[in-house]
Amino acid sequence: MTDPVDLEAYLDPNKRIQMKLEMSLSGLGKTGVVLAIIDAIEYSDANAGLVRYFEKADMPGVIVSVNKPLVDLICKLPPTPFVQNKIEFVDCISQMSGAPELEGPHYNYLESPQQLVELSVLLNKLFQKIEGNKFLVVDSLSTLLIYNKPEAITKFVHSIANKIRTEKVLGVLLIIKTEDNMDVIKILSQFSDSVIEVRDHQASLK
Numbered sequence: 547m548t549d550p551v552d553l554e555a556y557l558d559p560n561k562r563i564q565m566k567l568e569m570s571l572s573g574l575g576k577t578g579v580v581l582a583i584i585d586a587i588e589y590s591d592a593n594a595g596l597v598r599y600f601e602k603a604d605m606p607g608v609i610v611s612v613n614k615p616l617v618d619l620i621c622k623l624p625p626t627p628f629v630q631n632k633i634e635f636v637d638c639i640s641q642m643s644g645a646p647e648l649e650g651p652h653y654n655y656l657e658s659p660q661q662l663v664e665l666s667v668l669l670n671k672l673f674q675k676i677e678g679n680k681f682l683v684v685d686s687l688s689t690l691l692i693y694n695k696p697e698a699i700t701k702f703v704h705s706i707a708n709k710i711r712t713e714k715v716l717g718v719l720l721i722i723k724t725e726d727n728m729d730v731i732k733i734l735s736q737f738s739d740s741v742i743e744v745r746d747h748q749a750s751l752k
Contacts, residue, residue, distance in 0.1 A: 582718055582744065584743075598624075608634045616655075617647075620648065637656070662698060666709075679714045682717040691727060
């Protein structure tokens with residue numbers, strides 16, 4: 547598996563990440579729930595960085611995009627065979643926003659970010675579709691909190707956390723740190739095997 551310190555470097559644009567994150571991911575192995583708390587200034591680089599990390603590890607997986615339409619997300623990712631063939635994309639925002647939809651066997655669409663039950667069912671199907679170890683990136687819990695009550699999000703995360711551990715998944719759940727969602731972050735941390743905080747060009751492990 548890719549050296550966990552690489553994930554720190556990819557999450558931070560200046561690649562000045564502390565060794566605590568490496569220790570965390572090496573302890574998780576290839577499965578587990580990682581809550582990644584990211585400052586808004588660092589956030590735009592997170593998705594592409596995580597894709598590079600999992601591509602280097604040759605680990606297929608699923609990206610759930612709630613923050614931006616899939617047509618915009620794809621433009622930010624490298625057009626490699628890994629991105630084109632080994633990632634299942636779930637778009638929760640395009641149909642609601644009216645953004646154009648992409649056609650292809652790996653593009654999945656839901657009507658809105660409020661369809662948490664449907665999202666959970668779809669993730670279960672995609673986990674079963676992908677053989678062996680796999681990853682999940684949820685981008686992001688912050689956007690899901692705009693469309694759902696905090697109680698619904700904590701219930702959703704608790705549900706997929708159980709699936710992550712039983713389906714050989716390394717799940718990275720992205721959330722932007724704000725004063726408004728600190729209480730939610732504390733609760734979600736209880737469901738996570740590791741908590742990463744990327745801020746001020748550094749990373750720390752909690």
